[in-house]
Amino acid sequence: MSRHPAPEELLLDYAAGALPAGPSLAVELHVALDSQSKRTVERLVALGGALIEREPAPIEARLDETALERTLARLEAVPVEPKPSLPRHRHPGFDWAPAPLVPHLRPGMDWRRVMGKFDEIRLDLPGDFHRVSLLRLESGRGLPEHKHSGYEYTVVLQGGYTDETGNYGVGDFAVGPGSVRHEPIADPGEPCIAMIVVEKPIVLTGPWGRWLNPLVSRGLI
Template sequence: MSSRHPAPDELLLDYAAGTLAAGPELAVALHVALDQDARRAVGRLGALAGAMLEGEPAAELDPGDAALARALAAIDSVPVEARSPSVQTIGHPVRRPGFDWAPPPLLRHLDLSATWRRAVGGFEEIRLSLPGDTHRVSLLRLAPGRGLPMHRHVGTEYTVVLQGGYTDSTGNYAVGDFAVGPGPEQHEPIADPGDPCIALIVLERPIVLTGPFGRWLNPLVRRGLI
């Protein structure tokens, strides 16, 4: 599967180089797990980096290069939408009913205490704790037709869709699609018809609610209480 909204090349480069913080790294890892083109791009970047470390001129690498072809073949052997309903706990797989949509990179972050909790605004959330990272990392679930409160951003936001889809002022996003931003403009993502929309959201800084009632809640948002 190929996304209509891929992650930016510079973000894939940072991911391939291993320089991203844990939250953005997880978001890109999920995008790569769900999107064949992103996997191939990361493979190319990894092959280029390896060639440069070995002193081989990058210009000599092309789609016909044998080493690059082997790398891409290995990457493409991974299922595009690898799914698993289990996580590993003390060496034993434990079934997680309701989490069959979760790609493998997410499963190690979903322990047995991970449950959906109703959040202010009518959506459900699972807050993830990634040691050493200051980003707010959450799984959000929206029922079809429901939206997140109108808001804007003062920091970078990374979003990858894991189930269903949503639509906002920047377009329509489906499984595997990746969004950065949208910057300072306000938006109100609304879940598409069909399955509930589930997405991983990584926030560099708290959002700013801009609706008539949301403004009163911003002090709580800034403190991470909602």
């Protein structure tokens, strides 16, 4: 069970198919790695189908401030048949990749060094405006100190990292932290690999931010 599960509201949006491709993939990876979130999503999907069959009125007409709480309270009563997992070929060097990520890894895809600090692979998800990246940090190395002007979704796929908001390991999910400055640093041991989805370019807050932020905002770094 994850120490930092995805928010229930985000799981509900994912189960309803209401998320853009980038955030949806981040939640899908989290669900693949966290058994509790997986059970929650499976029951939300099953319950949603049952509600549609029993109540043909539009769901929007039935929502109020306690709708999510009532829905989640009914989850345990809904039986769920586990779906068989299909084996998928993993490219050399990507043995750590969860199954939902494999279709997005092209042959010959490799890491590129960014700012001399970390490695990145950008993923192209058609129809989505988010910047979707795999980031790799060696033990003890960190991302530059920065803040966000939009949403950021992070799911850890290997190793772990620590920042001002806590410590995150494999399967953990983080949203934000918004305008709060943070500097994620990889934990001791194997490299930390995470998928990060950002709604808007980050804002570097360190001494070089003034010169580098224009490049960041244009997607050049």
